Amino acid sequence: MLRVCEKLRVVDVKSKRFGLARTETDYLRALQDAMANMDRCVEVEVLKSLGDVNLEKGQMDKNLEMFDRAMVLYRTALIRCNDADVGESLEHRYHFAEKLRLGKRLTVLSSYEPLDSLRKLCSLPNVAERFLDIDRRLTVSGKSLFLHIEYTRLMVEGIVSDDNVLEAEAIKSLGDVYLKRGTETRDTTCLTKATALYNTALARCERFQGTVALIHRLLYTGRIRQKRTTGKKNPKRRLQQQQGHVSRDFPITSPNTDVSDVKGHQSISYEEYLTTGDRALTDGKLDVAEQNFASALREIHKPSKPDRGKEAECLSRLGDVYVQRSKTAKEGRKFTQAAALYNAAMARTDKNKHSVTKKLQEIEKLFLYYTGNVETKHVPPDLAIGHKKRLQEMRTRAKSQLEAIDQQHNPYQYDEDDPVMITVEAERAEAVKSLFKNIARDRQSFIQGLVDECIGTLGPPPCKYAFIGLGSQATELVTPYSDLEFAILIEEGKDNDDTRRYFLNLTHYLHLKVINLGETILPAMAIPSLNDFLSEDPEKDWFFDSVTPRGFAFDGFMPWASKTPFGRDETKRKRPVSLIQTPAEMAKFQELDVSVAEGYHLSDILRRVVFLTGEEALVTTYMGKLNKVVTDDVLSHFMSRMSVIQILLDNIEQFSSYEPTGQLLNVKKDIYRFPGIVIEVLALCCQITLASAWNIIDKLKEMEKIHEENATHLTVLTSISAELRLRTYLNNGGQEDKVEYPEHYACMIEQNTI
Template sequence: MLRVCEKLREADAKRKRLVEVEVLKSLGDVNLEKGKFKGKDVTKLDRAMVLYRTALLRCKDADVGESLEYRYRHAEKLRIGKATVTLISHEPSTNANKMPSIAKMAETFQHLDRRLTSDYNKDSLLIEYTKLMVEGIANEDGMLEVEAIKSLGDVYVKRGTETRDTTCLTKATALYNTALARCEGIQGRVTLIHRLLYTARLRQAMKTRRHKYPKHRRQQQRQQGDLPRDFPVIRHAKGQQFMTPSEYIGSQTSKPPAPDNRSYEDDLTTGDRALADGNLDTAEQRFASALRLIHDPNKPDRDKEAEGLRRLGDVYVKRGKRTKEGRKFTQAAALYNAAMARTYKDKGKINKSLQETEKWFLQHTANVDSAPSPLDSTTRHQKRLEDMRGRAKSQLDAIDQQHDPYQYDEDDPKMIAVEAERAEAIKALFKTIAKDRQFFIQELIDECIATLGPPPCKYAFIGLGSQATELVTPYSDLEFAILIEDGKDNDDTRRYFLNLTHYLHLKVINLGETILPAMAIPSLNDFYSEDPEKDWFFDSVTPRGFSFDGFMPWACKTPFGRDKTKTKQPLSLIQTPANMAKFQELEVSLSEGYHLSDILRRVVLLVGEEALVSQYREKLDEVITDDLLSHFQTRISARQILRENKEMFTTFEPTGQLLNVKKDIYRFPGIAIEILALCCQIRLASTWSVIDRLKEMRQVQEENATHLTVLTSISAELRLRTYMANRGQQDSLSPLGEMKHQTRKLHDDTTLKSEFHIPDTQILYRYYYRAIPLKKCMPDIVQHGSQVQSRRAE
């Protein structure tokens, strides 16, 4: 722990030293300028040289050091009366000592740009552009300064595309924003905005490619040098070549080839004929083909996509009426809602289709002769959800006002005390959110039961995942299972609860926050196919918020369970307590994977009979406390979790690149506490309760329990803030401060924003201050099991 603290202090000292160097450099620049323009004030020039020399003594960065040396030589030449040696020649004019020849400057940059597009050494180019930037600053030449900063950004963009390092793209974005803040001309600002959009597109392409394919395919593609499909490249006979930002912007001046509207319209017409004839497979194939022609995740043609999705919804309604499968109607509802999110046209028509979808579901699947829910019912549910989010935001704002530990210095004892108070307040907030969501879900289920009729037996909806751990957000997916009464497990009972789940799903889909890939519509996203081209539809328009856990084979934490795969049998999460507990048995865990058994170990009642949940917990205890399993299976589970998350537990150093708040911040504390619970035989659902029990059992000291609470609260708070800022489950979080620019034509600040920027970077420091030591000691905890109490986890 002491070594870690020393490293953190060293990092802090390094940061302070960098700030000190920047301050000295800036003071030197001020004195240099005053010395130049006040009749060559020798005192000011001497002072500038002293400041630059002092900064050099403290500087450890080679690039910054070279810049300081250049400044020092420039000041020295002015001091002894020699003409300043510049990198660009000047034309004779009344302003000859300041303004470079624009033609010469353009020639210089064109020459350097040609070297950029080749395989020229980029470190050398960085030095060249930095010199130009320094000269622009020294000569008060705004045009030269902006062009040099812009070119530095171009170098980092090319380096990022070659190395697939998003850190380089982050640096490029920062440089373009800096140039934008200094740029005067409207054309220059437009060019820089294009570069920012171009860089964002590169980052999104990398992210999409990384998440779309399995890890082994990504490694293979990196070895083969394949670029993402929508990567900006120039194709030549000899292969692929990097497209510079200038070339990309130039390519945007001429309109890209328009989609083949004739083929799009032909597909729609053919699909309409097939639909009218009842040939549903052909109709779906044609509508999907039309969608694929115009589908662009980065620049979707919303009106055309909406038309294709609406007609595809018509196919699924007819298919549902034919097969009587509830899932066909929910897929139709998702398609209609996706169409609604893309267009303002025909909303009345789409709403009518949604009501008819519910009507046909009740008639053909549930065998209930009942009118569909009125439109204002959906509006009321949407308002209820927004009110829940508004209350959470208000409470978070109140916590900021009442408990702000970051106003104190790190060594101030007040900071530790206020930080612990804030963690307790965050804990109370998340307990409130979990309870609000439970009431909301209960209201939806009660409405469904009122329409379908009373259940045939006693039941309990049990919440899983973050709902059970009390770390859920108002935007999180709904993960749950259904317990049914012993002796009532028959076809009629299962059919009723499947229909109830489908009806609940319809109501959740109509909230408008279910993305289409989560519905696993085969013509758009076929997750069971080995052909990646069959998983092609990316829903960048529909908000991703409160929705069912997806139908993907690796998700499926709903009563529907999972369809049969090549290696696994189908499973259902509608079970009696005894049968649900069997997922904890060693043989079942090995065949299904430990993730399913882990998530079913921590449950909370949503709606129904508390007695069934108690009975389920008793059955869990019977399975888990078996002599063999208590010492063997839980240890295997802990080791398996550690092995599956090896990268998370071996990555310590934070970086400046974009973070995925869920994967990089939120998941680690939850997994660490889950491992501690396994090792200590704790089967409580709530993460907060597990920490309290660890303290009661003296498996962790009181101080360490506080550390765990603070660590968990920071991770949960950052996820909640990110989702609130992005209005949905968008996980991008920037550890850098938000950069703003203001043009002369604007009266307010405008921020180019593509991700959530953390409000105070100190909160990340406090997170890593606790996370890094805990990561290092977790393997030892798993190895020694009951010796957790002797290990320090602060």
């Protein structure tokens, strides 16, 4: 805040000497600089100050429109403000301006329109005319130096009139000014500011054509910057590139960084990062501590050949940071992130395993105390051991059943032309189908036990509920290593803050227990200093977890995943989504406007569900509402067709030409996915809402949409792909999808091509 005040102090002094007209121009300059530097604090303060200028003008001239402008500027600043104190000040200003506007009688203006009148209907020709007028005036006057002031003034006009097109075009034009200046002067700072402004315009642009234009400008600016950077001769950098090492820039400071604690990035070693981070953690500077520990990890992080001991050191320290964060924030997600970091550290070394286990037990106690309002003196250490044992028993059982199938149903001992081979192959497919149904039931029982354990500690739910399984759990193609994708249905009329808080806490507690199985990879936790999926900078998504075994875990927090009750946080393109809903609200994800806004994938996922635990009647209610939306009218049939087209467009290139080559394949992408897509497309075309892939095949045959022979082919093909995936995971001990293409499986897939 001191930094912001210093930047605006000079402008405030000038206002006393030169009056409001000059002051407004200086504030416009400050606003343009703030946006070019992506400095949100200064942007908010300048918008507030511009509101003050309009408020003062309104008082001096008794002009009600100025009060309106001031109110809109205060409101815009409030929306973009992250500081509670500043937000409170803005609220006071807004209400003061409103009081003046309503209390003053019209004296100067001949007519008065309310606040909403400032919102003009967006008109592209009108916007174009505004920019042409600026070009004409500046061409006549020759004062092109003030072009950026005029564009900033137009941007403010766009804010005041709620004209998104005008605001976005003005910001884009500001970017063009910096791009031209940077290109002519070879100043990379100007190019950086141009990129920042284009990104800001992209975030606020709602027109497809405008978005395309901005993306082109960003790509062009990136190429110019690359030429400027690579054009400079830097022997040291070139040597590093030849040796296969390029140092990455990574921020190690934050607004509360002590300058005496920070040295140049290039000169700081792994040990110095750790020392600086330890000191910051002791002083309570959690941002600085996290960034230094993350920088230390980045220094030694090599996915192909990880230094497990050093990685464990960094991850354990990051876990300490998140424990302190969780105590302050009292957020369930911070506790689970801390637990994931400790588990990742344990996966890398046996050193200090006992102390880390104690820390994990302490995290559970802290979570229950700060988030669940439950005080417990002791967490039994054998709970996680019991869960791991039960999970392993499930996997051992699946492996033994596969061996039995091999012995009892082996079609590969016969010639391809032998009719017995086809009969035995179909029998094997039925045996595999039975195996996968058993695995789905085992997982349901396992999940049910975990949920009951959590409820037993947190206390009874405030209403009726049902956990519904999604994805492969619902299609009955799940393995003992597959991710857990699920949502929660709650009783109609009980959707309130208390209910949602309880089920969010329950989900966090369940997540904590699942993380302590030790099979959750760190990128799935979306820890910002390691994997910031919301950033547009690819350098901020840099940590690859090649050590932690990937097995039974929650679906990740990535924006394209997030199929858990937590849903998805708001992104620049999409609103936030919660998967804790009543049956009626959950069914609305199938409606056209919601499906198109979210992308058809979410509606497709929520169309195939299975009961896991709770009140099964809620699932029945949901399926009833779902069937009504999906099958009742022409619009729903149109939506199904659109989903089919989208699925085919997404996958047609991958499956357009496919021949076995004897090389290592990704069993999930190259083999397992194709039969699933076939079944999904057929189900959508026939408007079948059954979840199980096996049941869909039976339904297609019953409806006479496919002949019995093709139904058998589809069952065999599905069983082959599912079996291959299961065998690969069992053999690799986790979700490792690489598999060598066995010759007899190649023949099987060729014979069953549809």
